[in-house]
Amino acid sequence: MDRGGSSMDLPIMHDNDRYELVKDIGSGNFGVARLMRDKQTKELVAVKYIERGEK
Numbered sequence: 001m002d003r004g005g006s007s008m009d010l011p012i013m014h015d016n017d018r019y020e021l022v023k024d025i026g027s028g029n030f031g032v033a034r035l036m037r038d039k040q041t042k043e044l045v046a047v048k049y050i051e052r053g054e055k
Helices: none
Strands: 019-027 031-038 044-050
Touching (some): 019 044
Antiparallel strands (some): 019 031
16 A cells, blocks of 8 residues: 655644644754644644745
8 A cells, every 4th residue: 555645745734722842853954843732632743843945
């Protein structure tokens, strides 16, 4: 089964009030990965914040 997909398939998170930060779990050249908790469902999710280039 092919589970691959392009980055275009990933949702863009706009609802910052929905999640609370648990901890930072990694960082690299393009951004940081954070462990977040959904305030409604209590589900843990990993969110990657990608830094924008200069405008």
